[in-house]
Amino acid sequence: MPTLEDVARRAGVSTATVSKVLSNTPYFSERTRAKVLQAVKEIGYVPNLAARALSSGKTQIIAFVFPYVYDALFADPFVLLILEGIESECHQRGYNLLLSTPRIVSGQPDEHYLQLVQSGYIDGFIALDSVPSASVVEPVFAHGIPSVTIGYHPNTFFVRADDCAGGFQAMDHVLKLGHRRIGVISVNESLHFSISQRLAGLRAAAEAYGLDFDTLPMAEGDFSTASGAACAAELLSRHPDLTALVCLNDRMAIGALQQLHVRAIRVPDQMTVIGYDDIPTAAIIVPPLTTVNQQAFRQGQEAARMLLDILNGRSPQPITLPVELVVRGSSAPVPAPGLTRKGG
Template structure:
């Protein structure tokens, strides 16, 4: 069996140098020529690293769990989650780590699947990144019990978090419509995103709009739920001139429903979403939305997690959202 020493000898470097290069270590800087020699030698010799042996020596498996509850549950499999997972995977690939995706089931009694608990406690993982946009209290409790380093995505009381300022994002989307002259605004909300809801509320009240008088419907992240909610809103409140949807998929569903009912967006009614998914720019009409830097979440979450693993005490990260104005919003016609 080919060993790392064989690779090092062929590449004319030390065994430690060969090991660092093949594990994509970022602690040491090597010339491209040195890297190329080591990689070429490993290919020529058919070298395959023994991860189990490496873990025994270093005490690290270099495996990170991306714990995303309900990621496989169709209404919740949002492109937002896939963007974050893609960022985590890219960082792991570039830096010698491996990502394991876990979507644990949490029962009504807040019980976790025993196999998931075994995964956390079995010494397989160096750390975890947890999607905190759902009920994750049992997961956090289990992670804390085994002292596994972790970062939580979203608004959560955990020590190490990465999140967008949902309150500011909610204010931005509502203020944009108000600045255009809209006052009769319907809301398609998601109960789990409280800060976004409060941001919309605060913007309305700051502009003299009685928030409790604004009609709202509840969605579940999916395009279908946005379609249903928008149809309900416009049929009950035909005087609406704008709709705020708490994510892009529901906003797209809302536009589809409005079109089916004979409304033109934005000539007769404006729609604003949230997430700035790649599809939003190509939608018809292109969707006005809130960009909360989803493309960078995976990279930033991994950097934060590695600081935690190394025993540092990093500050949690709060990302500032940005309004992206496109063709789905305009001034009210009346």
């Protein structure tokens, strides 16, 4: 591999000149600049990034990290969309993207990750950090390394979706359709910070309609499709008169749909089902799922922008992105009183 020195020799200048020309420093004649660039082209010189990193202290690598916990985050299309948003931004700005999925051991990210944080290899971190039991951004923050959090663990810079508004919109939609016997498929609040936000939104909407939220039947799943089906089964046997199920993520909503199909309860005629996330599958299943889109791609993109801004010395503002209810085929007005379940 040719080095800076080879280029310098060929162009008949010093290595400093080559280095500065390549990084576009002013005060060089057109002639010199051309000579250098010519030499670079001729010998096919490409800078050695490790050397550049050691010397300049900047690696041009940022990391996207999320803890390896619960029902594999990897299985979550939501994460993929965020990743895509980050990638698109990095690609545009010439940054490289490293992926790390620290395992959590005794409440701490694993050793290898902690080393990575301090290794100087990473200019900045974007962390998907909403699992209350452990923070992956905390060690980064503690070492003063630039970081942006997507989620609710404390950080100066963050990107969040407005989960409270999302919860509100979902519940409001259901109430507007006339439903009052509403089951909620939630997740234990200890699993994800956003859950309490979404629940707060549901509650606010219910109260706006004079409905006591605490009287609504609720079951707790774990985000997975299977748990959604189980929760639906549980709610339906305890409360056969429900006309709507509000689920705090799409995969559980899809599980609920399965369970309803098994029980031959038609959606949306006999039961309205609402999801949350708007994963790609939501649009292509039958019936297509009414859900809350939280702009995952945009979350990733904004987080990357924010981080790169920080790296370039700016001081961006944290962002809370709006969400949007996407009404599809799984929600409908409450069935007419005459329409009983069996007869439907």
